[in-house]
Amino acid sequence: MRPAVKPDKEEYYEYILVYVDDIISVLHAPMNIMNEIKTRFKFKNDKCAEPEIYLGARLQKRPVGNKFCWTMTSVDYINAGIKNLEEVLKKRRWRMPKKAFTPMTSGYVPELDMSNELDANDTQFSQELVGMLRWATELGRIDIFHEVSVLSQYQASPREGHIEQIFNIWSYLKYDPKLTIYFDPTRPLMNYSTFKSNVENFQELYRGAIEEMPHDKPVARGRPVITTAYVDASHASIKKTRKSHTGYVIFVNRTPIIWYSKRQQTVEASTFHRSILP
Secondary structure (H helix, E strand, O other): OEEEEOOOOOEEEEEEEEEOOEEEEEOOOHHHHHHHHHOOOOOHHHOOOOOOEEOOEEEEEEEEOOEEEEEEEOHHHHHHHHHHHHHHHOOOOOOOOOOOOOOOOOOOOHHHOOOOEOOHHHHHHHHHHHHHHHHHHHOOOHHHHHHHHHHHOOOOOOEHHHHHHHHHHHHHHHOOOOOEEEOOOOOOOOOHHHHHOOHHHHHHHOOOOOOOOOOOOOOOOOOOOOEEEEEEEOOOOOOOOOOOEEEEEEEEOOEEEEEEEEEOOOOOOOOOOOOOOO
16 A cells, blocks of 8 residues: 555555555556556566455455445355355265255254254365355355354354255355455435434433544545445354344445454343333
């Protein structure tokens, strides 16, 4: 990353993404920096063009309203994974469900699964499949993130029921392989009146609270953006330990940039309790 200046003198930053031998330039005039790099290094096949595939994800420009924005989809990676899985299953005793409408079977509780433990070969097979699914979540399949995170907890000694649920996720992806993330820079339409309800209750609990801002905060540059976080927890849903599973997605404007799903390490009680007396 390095500072740059557009023709209108507005300062911004240009980004160079490097992964092994793949390079992506993100800025208003991307060929400027790429031509500079070409003077020092030789590109494979001397090719420098708009990206199509990056780390297994397909990148495309698509129309959004009266403009275009970049998109990312893992459909190629998913289809390749399903094709390989179906070839492997021809030589094994396992079978994928014909069609799955949800990533995990409704009502299935992995921590209560008492089916037979897998042998060493099937355990390795299960771990490989989960690893592929975890990379699919990195490429934007947020819709299976929770289920993959839950099943990942049992990969040291998985059972037959666990690997069957892994096949269920793959079956779900087979019949719904297309999920696209749009890197939409427009600001979301937020109904802020929703956050102003029951103000008196917050004033009672946090009387006189004022957000403190750093005295030396930098001057804002460029266009303003809105950061939005959606978070939830499964509140003691793990039946053996009564621990919870936390998940969140963070957006910059209309684009998801960070997603997370993980079991909580401890059992937490409420931080406060408020009683309403008659």
